[in-house]
Amino acid sequence: MHAAMFLVLTVWSLSAASAEPNAPRSYEPIDRISGYVAGETRLFFQEPSFSDQREQDVSLAAQPEYYHQWTNGVAVTFTPFGRIDSADPERTHWDIRELNLLYPYENWFFRVGVTRVFWGATEFVHLVDIINQTDWIEHIDREDKLGQPMVEFSFTKNWGTLDFFVLPYFRERTFPGRHGRLRPEVVIDTDEAVYESPSEQRNIDIVGRYSRSFGSLDWGIYIFRGTSREPLLVPADYLDPNVPPGSRLVPFYEKATQAGTDLQWVTGNWLWKLEALYHSGYLDPYFAATGGLEYTFWGIAGSKTDFGLLAEYAYDERGDDITTTSIFDNDVFLGMRLTPNDTAGTQLLMGVMQDVEESESLMTIEASRRFGSHWRLSLDAWFFLSTPRDSLLYNFRNDDFVRLEMAYHF
Amino acid sequence: MDPWMEEHMQRTATTRVIPAMAMLLLSPFLCPAQTPDEKGRAIAEEADHRYNGYGDSTAQLRMILRNRQGQTSQRRLRVRSLEVADGTKSLCIFDSPADVKQTILLTHTHTTAPDDQWLYLPALKRVRRIAAQNRSGSFVSSEFSYEDIATHVMEKYTYRWLRDEACDGQDCHVIERRPIDSRDSGYKRQVVWLDKSEYRMLKVDYYDRKDSLLKTLTFKDYHKYLDQWWRPCDMNMVNHQNGKSSRLIWSDFAFRTGLTENDFNQANLATIR
Numbered sequence: 001m002h003a004a005m006f007l008v009l010t011v012w013s014l015s016a017a018s019a020e021p022n023a024p025r026s027y028e029p030i031d032r033i034s035g036y037v038a039g040e041t042r043l044f045f046q047e048p049s050f051s052d053q054r055e056q057d058v059s060l061a062a063q064p065e066y067y068h069q070w071t072n073g074v075a076v077t078f079t080p081f082g083r084i085d086s087a088d089p090e091r092t093h094w095d096i097r098e099l100n101l102l103y104p105y106e107n108w109f110f111r112v113g114v115t116r117v118f119w120g121a122t123e124f125v126h127l128v129d130i131i132n133q134t135d136w137i138e139h140i141d142r143e144d145k146l147g148q149p150m151v152e153f154s155f156t157k158n159w160g161t162l163d164f165f166v167l168p169y170f171r172e173r174t175f176p177g178r179h180g181r182l183r184p185e186v187v188i189d190t191d192e193a194v195y196e197s198p199s200e201q202r203n204i205d206i207v208g209r210y211s212r213s214f215g216s217l218d219w220g221i222y223i224f225r226g227t228s229r230e231p232l233l234v235p236a237d238y239l240d241p242n243v244p245p246g247s248r249l250v251p252f253y254e255k256a257t258q259a260g261t262d263l264q265w266v267t268g269n270w271l272w273k274l275e276a277l278y279h280s281g282y283l284d285p286y287f288a289a290t291g292g293l294e295y296t297f298w299g300i301a302g303s304k305t306d307f308g309l310l311a312e313y314a315y316d317e318r319g320d321d322i323t324t325t326s327i328f329d330n331d332v333f334l335g336m337r338l339t340p341n342d343t344a345g346t347q348l349l350m351g352v353m354q355d356v357e358e359s360e361s362l363m364t365i366e367a368s369r370r371f372g373s374h375w376r377l378s379l380d381a382w383f384f385l386s387t388p389r390d391s392l393l394y395n396f397r398n399d400d401f402v403r404l405e406m407a408y409h410f
Numbered sequence: 411m412d413p414w415m416e417e418h419m420q421r422t423a424t425t426r427v428i429p430a431m432a433m434l435l436l437s438p439f440l441c442p443a444q445t446p447d448e449k450g451r452a453i454a455e456e457a458d459h460r461y462n463g464y465g466d467s468t469a470q471l472r473m474i475l476r477n478r479q480g481q482t483s484q485r486r487l488r489v490r491s492l493e494v495a496d497g498t499k500s501l502c503i504f505d506s507p508a509d510v511k512q513t514i515l516l517t518h519t520h521t522t523a524p525d526d527q528w529l530y531l532p533a534l535k536r537v538r539r540i541a542a543q544n545r546s547g548s549f550v551s552s553e554f555s556y557e558d559i560a561t562h563v564m565e566k567y568t569y570r571w572l573r574d575e576a577c578d579g580q581d582c583h584v585i586e587r588r589p590i591d592s593r594d595s596g597y598k599r600q601v602v603w604l605d606k607s608e609y610r611m612l613k614v615d616y617y618d619r620k621d622s623l624l625k626t627l628t629f630k631d632y633h634k635y636l637d638q639w640w641r642p643c644d645m646n647m648v649n650h651q652n653g654k655s656s657r658l659i660w661s662d663f664a665f666r667t668g669l670t671e672n673d674f675n676q677a678n679l680a681t682i683r
Binding site: 154 | 468475477483484488506507508509510511512523524526528533534535536537538539540541544546547548551667668669670672673675676677678680681683
């Protein structure tokens with residue numbers, strides 16, 4: 001807590017010292033409701049591996065957003081989210097993605113409330129993104145996140161941007177229940193999460209980040225201190241001898257200090273990306289990194305179509321340790337991105353992942369296009385091509401799926 | 411004097427006014443017969459000088475995309491721009507179609523270095539760097555390329571005066587501009603019609619790299635803002651080779667609104683509406 005106070009005071013004195021007398025800028029008054037309603041189905045190709053799992057699922061989701069901005073720039077955002085799922089009661093869930101007040105003033109801003117913040121550069125693994133917990137049950141691509149309560153202070157000068165976050169409440173990762181697909185054989189009991197911090201979910205986490213753009217290069221570095229977003233999955237009988245062995249897994253959230261960096265660099269048709277972190281927590285400290293490049297062929301064959309080739313690599317010092325929830329320890333990704341630049345806004349991203357040492361491999365496809373001016377059809381497919389018995393992917397050996405979503409945007 | 415005015419006046423004085431004045435005063439003595447290249451460049455400089463110096467501006471834009479069969483689709487966006495020491499910073503904030511609402515394209519155009527460009531994706535709150543060298547790529551699937559939309563940078567082209575002729579009922583200069591570095595442009599050359607009284611662009615013919623006529627852009631419905639800056643509210647680009655066209659309808663122009671570099675910082679894109 002003292003550290004947080006110190007940060008806020010330091011930043012406050014920094015901003016006071018550098019305030020410049022400028023005419024206050026007038027913001028456009030905005031009052032609007034937008035968002036989407038979407039029907040989704042996940043079609044699995046194989047029989048489920050475990051007896052309680054349902055074969056297919058159909059669901060309905062909605063994410064409306066209310067936004068109001070006053071002429072002095074103060075703004076309120078409210079974005080609730082909810083899903084009703086036919087197969088897994090755990091996947092029927094709701095969340096407040098955003099509910100915050102933004103107060104901008106010249107070269108700084110304050111934000112209080114529930115917010116979503118993303119940091120990162122690479123396409124296949126999102127490694128350094130840490131502020132928000134993953135809403136894993138939504139999609140296994142880790143791009144859906146739970147709203148994080150926070151106080152944020154951001155300060156920008158010509159030498160870069162400083163961001164300070166105080167995160168007073170911890171969000172637990174969502175996992176499929178016993179009826180859901182894409183889960184380990186032993187069900188993860190999210191109701192019995194265990195914390196290293198005695199204050200459990202009320203531990204106050206803090207993050208400081210510095211970022212800067214040097215012409216064609218964007219760079220950021222952060223330090224996080226608090227409860228790790230990444231749980232260790234522990235058999236419940238390790239913690240409580242009265243529980244029958246092998247009945248369920250319990251998420252254990254450790255306290256950790258993590259330093260992370262992300263970098264994007266453009267040169268000609270090349271885009272270089274790097275994310276790296278050092279994590280020190282309950283178990284041995286470790287280093288992890290992911291990076292790669294994307295080369296784009298613009299307007300292939302005289303058309304408007306852009307074609308990109310991607311190559312990325314992910315490394316995690318922990319290896320394929322069973323206590324981790326990450327499968328990307330020494331893996332190569334090769335992918336392609338096709339952007340026809342048509343009026344339907346069609347997009348296609350395909351990738352294959354191959355472990356360098358093990359036989360683990362998977363393939364993903366992400367495609368979408370617009371119909372009319374309000375509808376968007378998305379197709380996501382995940383194929384677990386090779387799932388050796390000693391790999392975390394073994395759990396998903398029969399879970400190849402295509403996810404189809406039709407969303408109405410307003 | 412406010413800092414913006416000060417900076418602007420210095421810049422104008424050093425880069426524009428002095429060379430322009432010097433040319434006007436000295437040209438009758440030093441080069442009695444101005445070459446077509448010199449005349450072309452002088453016309454382009456005068457047009458550039460009259461277009462710029464606005465400080466910052468905001469506007470609403472409606473794009474109407476029309477395919478060969480005449481079917482149309484629309485996009486709405488808000489555009490903000492700011493003149494800075496080495497170029498222009500601009501933001502395009504999408505309001506429609508609904509599925510791309512709040513997507514933001516941020517561009518820093520530099521006079522000498524390659525442009526910088528970022529794309530903000532609201533679903534993930536993610537800022538992606540994009541290769542801005544792709545100046546010949548289509549701007550949101552329209553017949554406009556990024557190059558056609560971006561602020562014109564004098565230093566990236568050579569100029570030549572071709573002739574004077576009537577255009578749209580007005581006396582016009584007709585000049586040609588060619589990219590110095592062919593990687594900067596998707597065109598071999600552009601032919602530009604500017605009216606003699608106000609140096610406003612009325613028409614541009616774009617010739618592809620094989621030097622055949624690709625597109626024609628016409629400007630209509632000019633309005634004068636802050637008693638100084640002329641802006642066209644209707645720009646129509648016709649692609650002669652694929653039969654498609656794109657029309658830009660501008661409205662709600664505002665100048666000197668108090669935008670600062672902070673409003674164009676890639677680190678703050680998630681808070682910009």
